[in-house]
Amino acid sequence: MSGTEATALVEARGVEVTYGGGRPLFGPKQPGIRVLHGVNVTIGRGETVGIVGESGSGKTTLGRALLRLVPVSAGTIRLDGRDITRLGGAEMRPLRRRMQMIFQDPMASLNPRHSIRRILGEPLLLHGVAGNRREAEVQIRAMLNRVSLPAAVLDRSPHELSGGQRQRVGIARAALLRPDFVLADEIVSGLDVSTQALVLRLLKELSRDMGLAMAFISHDLSVIRAICDRVYVMRFGEVVEEGPCAQVFDHPQSDYTRLLLDAIPLPEVDPHWLFPGTADAVAPPPVPKETCA
Template sequence: MPETLIAATGIEVVYRARRRSQGSTGEHKVLHGIDINVDRHETVGIVGESGSGKSTLGRALLRLTEVTKGSIAFDGTDITHLPERQIRPMRRRMQMIFQDPMSSLNPRRSIRRILTEPLLFHRVTANSADAERRVRKFFDRVGLPLSCLDRSPHELSGGQRQRVGIARAALLEPDFVLADEIVSGLDVSTQAQTLNLLKALTREMGLAMAFISHDLSVIRSVCDRVYVMRHGLIVEHGRCDDIFANPREPYTKLLIDAIPLPRIDPGWLDRGRAEQISEAALAN
């Protein structure tokens, strides 16, 4: 029987903006009563066009965006309005991989500092030497050469920066990871390598993950279930195989029809894995 890790019920998010000319406050409701759950060891897709509210939903699940209405439970604890001092110890268990790793990695720090400091802050390791050993071991797992440790983010490729982002999240051994459009800016080969890495890590570490994307072909590659969003609402959800085989909503059918290749290439991720191995061999 699946065990629910995250359960959100009736989630609403309203953004308020002050109109300077009128001296009044305008409201824009982004989420309209969303119900969503993520089980342990499960990868759930959240898909929709730009402006559908999927990124806002993801940030709300992590309490990075405050909800106006509804409730969010993480591992049985209601975190909806939990004070920051109480939710801070739980942050290690809820990690995020950002769409643009360049903007989420401190440009003034080396990759070594970016990865070791969270381990020390959250007391995952006892000292700097332990953190260094942990990072070096994990670098091989994500297919990065150790020479990257002394580089700055701008000295890495987009694919390498995204692997650093994945490593930063996974090194803390979280229970849940939110991945927000993390392959949208990568070429097809690097996308395949990144998705393969995520699939392997979620399997090996027993992670639960919510994967946000506008691309259903990516969702189909990595997710067990999918929620389809439009205008701040869930219009359809279910197991990926069922949704692709028999979409009920016209909007879901439009998203499926927009996939460049109606049938997924079964060798796509395997070729990406082979190229990643070749790159790692050349780098070493």
């Protein structure tokens, strides 16, 4: 048993996901469309794992299956050794705090009718992380400071913030619940390069400080290589290659991985590119706070 398997927080074995199918009102039972085909994934405590593949490869479906947001038709998913594959809604509710997701489109995942204060505060009260609104306010302001957002955003609505600010609100919402596992799904794909670097620095810092297990879904191979420890390469709902990032990208074993690398050649990666001006790529410098005009 490897060190990662021995300390696994999230473990998927033989996972299949099938959409559609079932028995219609009239006619024979339909088989449905299988999207994942016996996928195995292990994510250790404090480990950041990348999941890559072209559109339609099944990487987002795999991420949602790990969080039990889509039903699994075969296989098992374990969280901290507990089989959660077929737990009902009531049984999953206490575990939801431990498994959080940062969405690709923060505008679609933030309630446009609510203020940022309400968006961040209500989950704290719902899950009992804060005992009252005053405690919630203290925790929210501390987290805003960590993600380099001014307190003025608390009285704003999501549409009044920039894309980068909204994405940091999404990160803050997930981190406030003190999760064990976070799924980040294409979270920098719609941001400019400088904002991407800002968001990735913040995410890497939080992951390090909180000891999060994180799955990072992206089509950007340079981002995966910069922030992930290991990577899974997916094609047609199957894992075709997995291993440490440097090994997979420098010495790919799968023809498909080679095709991906040839299609989007990786630049020479500077290990300090996320944290320029520092000798230690793991310890980012303070990020200047933005003002809300």
